[in-house]
């Protein structure tokens with residue numbers, strides 16, 4: 400079974416509800432199984448203005464091709480009222496396909512790994528929580544990149560995301576890698 404990691408983020412509306420209901424939609428999507436979900440991390444916007452974000456990463460098991468997984472993510476964003484009035488506008492839900500198996504591709508619609516993944520602590524830190532030994536295709540290890548991002552502090556929320564029953568058994572409620580308030 401193939402493995403994909405997706406990033407979830409929101410900075411408009413009920414942030415926790417948006418992430419939890421997106422996870423429920425993903426778990427119900429034909430051909431996708433949600434096999435793990437990170438804790439929820441709060442951080443200031445990186446590279447844009449606006450309210451703080453809540454972010455998390457989920458691991459999916461799927462045999463769907465990456466382009467089809469992306470279609471599912473875009474459909475779920477739309478279902479959550481995502482609009483794109485301008486680049487980096489505050490959003491009710493943002494879903495990114497971060498990596499899928501060893502895929503490296505760059506088409507008009509899809510770039511893998513996600514092109515800004517290695518510059519974002521809010522992605523790398525939850526990825527590290529899910530799989531500390533993960534290698535990013537073409538980019539090396541998570542820790543190699545995370546070390547350069549000390550200027551992007553994150554707060555890990557003590558309350559895990561509430562998940563659809565299918566994924567609840569694998570949600571790590573305790574981060575084995577750091578204390579509960581900060582990654583540093």
Ligand SMILES: Nc1ncnc2c1ncn2[C@@H]1O[C@H](COP(=O)(O)OP(=O)(O)OP(=O)(O)O)[C@@H](O)[C@H]1O
Pocket residue numbers: 469483486487488493494495496497507508509510511512513514515
């Ligand atoms: N790996 C990827 N994951 C998600 N979208 C991607 C990816 N590669 C390319 N895209 C394309 O990017 C388009 C715009 O994405 P979006 O509006 O979510 O960007 P953004 O969230 O504002 O910024 P960022 O991409 O930096 O997170 C999508 O419609 C999609 O076609």
Ligand SMILES: Nc1nc2c(c(=O)[nH]1)N=C(CO)CN2
Pocket residue numbers: 407408409442443444445446447452454487493521
């Ligand atoms: N903290 C944080 N910053 C961001 C985020 C995000 O999800 N979290 N997403 C962005 C564009 O997708 C730009 N900046």
